[in-house]
Each structure stands twice: as C-alpha cells, then as structure tokens.
Amino acid sequence: MSHRIGRNDPCPCGSGKKYKQCCLESSKHDHREGATWFDEEGIHLVGTGMRPSIEEQEQLTKDYQRNIRKSPLWKRMVSEYGKEKAEQMLKAFQIEVR
DSSP: OOOBOOTTSBOTTSSSSBGGGTTHHHHOSOTTSEEEEEETTEEEEEEOSOOOOHHHHHHHHHHHHHHHHTSHHHHHHHHHHOHHHHHHHHTTOOOOOO
C-alpha cells in the first residue's frame, strides 16, 4: 500500500516536523516528472533522468546515511537502541534503483 505524503504528515526526512513546515517547498515541482511516497518498504521516488551509475548510487547512499546521522531520527535511534544497533539499522538506509 502506498500513498502520497500529505502536508500535515510527518516529514519523511526524519526532522520531526510536519512535511509542510520542512521539505514541502524544496520538493515542489511538476508532478508529471515524478512522484514520492512512503510505505513499509521505505521512501520511494520516481523521476525522470538518467539512471545513476553504481558509484553514484553508493555516493547517494553515503550522503543519505550522513544526513540521517544529522537528523533527530538518528538521536532517537541511538537513544532507543544504542549506538551499535543504530549503526546496524543505518545500513538498511540504502539508495536502490529499480
């Protein structure tokens, strides 16, 4: 089951803010070019453009994981599960091209 992120939904970036107060403005674009949604498998983005190379995917994953470490989500993960378990969980935050 998938759905679009609503304005009043929690922001998928993990900031703890509502989407409209966080990433909504930066994500506004022509919706014919792509779509974003969140479900039990994670955050999905469908867009136009060239398929990223393996190296680009690896760099995107590193950047994404680095941003998670800067977010309130990371602090919550470490608080609830400890740093070692949080690091293991962070490995699941991957960029995947299908």
